[in-house]
Amino acid sequence: MHVPDGFIDAPVSVATGAVAAAAVAVSLRGARRELAGAAQGSGTGAERTAPLAGLVAAFIFAVQMLNFPVAAGTSGHLLGGALAAILVGPYTGVLCVSVVLLMQGVLFADGGLTALGVNITDMAIVTTVVAYALFRGLVKVLPRRRRSITVASFVAALVSVPAAAVAFTALYALGGTADVPIGKVFTAMVGVHVLIGIGEAAITALTVGAVIAVRPDLVYGARGLTAPLELRTSPLTAPAGEPAAVPAALADEPTAVPTAAAPRRSVRRVWLAGLAAAVVCAGGLSYYASASPDGLEKVAHDQGIDAKAKDHATKDSPLADYSVKDITDPRLAGGLAGIIGVGATLAAGTGVFLVLRRRRSAGPGEAAAPAAERPTPEQV
């Protein structure tokens, strides 16, 4: 997804640069808080920030090189925004991904120097913030179990990638330098990124699951969830259907949730609100959408040995600096694609959620297996 120089015009580049700088400044403060509380009492946040955030950045840098084979010789890799947000918190996440992007731009010329603001806004800020907001929201409404964390991670990562694509399209609408209609850009970007998002989601969820199985205390997004998890493993304490929250699950919720109905209702509300927002979004954006699905996705596929390459290929769908002339084109296809993309996302999330609910009511013994999708003890 690294935007090179010349894709976005100078004013928008400068503006996003300012946005990125402000976000990084805020994150520097926030990260101190996030990294302070983790372990022994000796360190203050300021002391711990540099080494910990640096190591997490190095981790993201490394894990982007870890290839996940898809099929027939192709493979994908992690972008890491959602993973970072969930594991170390949103501020540190923004900070680490920004540092990775900065270094990639300065050292490897991967992503233009003037496009740094665009890249950080898009890939560090949007992915991380969207992922974390969604993750926290889901964790709040889902039953308090490890599996919920996995599910929430999945959905958060799944949505974060197309969200970045949408953000990119918006930036493109403002300051793109080529003559491709926004509708095409939007269709191509969101379409491809929903696919990428699925891969990202699977990897993120599995990775978070793997960490939470070994060091639950290191998963920032799941702090406060570990104690009740262990209580629930006893086969006698939790009859079916009892709300998952054991007292003290989260410090600010000292009393148990009365019945299962309450969470269910609130969950439904969240989903309805989310769906409405998504449809509004998709509808609004598709106002600009035009054109039939075009060659971009296909190229992205042929092109794409890995997710990143796909990114490059599509990201660059430009739109003219002086083009609003093509709005007359059919917008329907683009709009539909947008709605389908968001819909698919929601559907996947809901499906997983329903499965989870069924499993939860199936019996307390379930809870003992925190992450059944973790396979053989192959890790080293």
Add this chain to the structure above:
Amino acid sequence: MGAGHAHKLYRHGHSPVHALPAHCKIAAVFCFVLIVVSTPRAAVWAFGLYALLIAAAAATARVPARFLLQRLLIEVPFVAFALLMPFVAEGPRVHVGGLSLSASGLWGAWNILAKGTLGVAASVLLAATTELRELLLGLQRLRMPPLLVQIASFMIRYGDVITDEMRRMRIARLSRGFEARGLRHWGVLAKSAGALFIRSYERGERVHLAMVSRGYTGTMPVIDATTATRTQWTRAAALPFAALAVCLLGWTL
């Protein structure tokens, strides 16, 4: 400073460009790229002049053309995209050898290719003539927050260590007869990634202990403070100023 890959980027040398302080070079390259980006795409000759400027800078830095061109390969995905644009874009069509191409698409492709390539070339030149840690110190002198610089230096310092750990995990997987072939194996790989995160985080905690043990209180002691002389700034400014002249010409002509 460098991680191993950084060493492949950096070309040791003693040219006048190598000798310039890093912050001058960073500022110069940044301004240069910004100017290039603001140049109207119709001024084709201006981009030719920019390319000559880069070539001149590369020659002064004694960076061989071959090296520069190889590093430009990072741009390939964009080239693929740019080549596609004439087919996708809207607007009046031009017919070339039986293909119907969009005129504005052709311009767009040219715009991206030219600006992107110049941007990459300038960054490559910067990375090739500036040591990694100089780059970081340069960023710090350009008022990047010190904490950010610290994080970046830790990332660079431990990037190799962690990549190495990842490689060892892979070898360990391979030697137990596991080879990831498809979706089914994602779980195993993700477990490796999870383990890698735990190791990284724990190492971060140990590094923190080691730092605190030597009196760290949150700020890095400034060990050497280089400043740039006026002549050095002037030399570094040669590139962006020449580019600015070209750019202004491009707008007026």
Add this chain to the structure above:
Amino acid sequence: MDPLSTTAPAPSLAVSRLAYAYPDGHQALFGVDLTVGRGERVALLGPNGAGKTTLVLHLNGILEAGAGTVAVAGLPVAKENLAEIRRRVGIVFQDPDDQLFMPTVREDVAFGPAAAGLRGAELDARVTEALTRVGMADFADRPPHHLSFGQRRRVAVATVLAMRPEILVLDEPSSNLDPASRRELADILRSLDVTVLMVTHDLPYALELCPRSVVLSGGVLVADGTTQQLLCDEELMRTHRLELPFGFDPRSVDVPL
């Protein structure tokens, strides 16, 4: 070099009735008493989980004593003295990669003294001196990860020597070293005139370097004596899971002094 002549009469390290429990409730130390005189080299032996690392982290105030006191050259380890304590106690951690966090060897060695306020020529001199003492002066401008493991460990020692510590605390100094690097490190340690506390499982190394040993087991000191005497005490060794390498007989060794 004379580290700190002003407080000469006080022992380098005085630990008294030190107890500590981790925040999760697990108690690791149950009242440790240990005094190390100036210039002594002492080996701290003990099975895994005996509390050795916990003890070490108390010596420079990274962990705060739950009960009891630690004093370094007469200065109690307490919040208000932490900066000075951390200058006086040089801990060499087990993994040199953790310790060498700066981009070049020179900067890494300079980190401690610079954090203490040293600048300019004085700082350079301090760095050169420390690197020379471990035989790494020629590597000052190299990035740490380009060095061999043994070289990194020696640089790690230099990083704390540069702070002119009162006491050098080494966590498993011989681990992962090939025999030649191991001997080189031993030569270096012997040549230093600082107090040394060495945490190790490498009993022959302890015998070679440290005239005196203490055994920490179950959070208390269970033995204190000459290294040779302790290693020959089969009963003690067996009880505390200390094992000599195959074919090694501590009785047969002429201990260098």
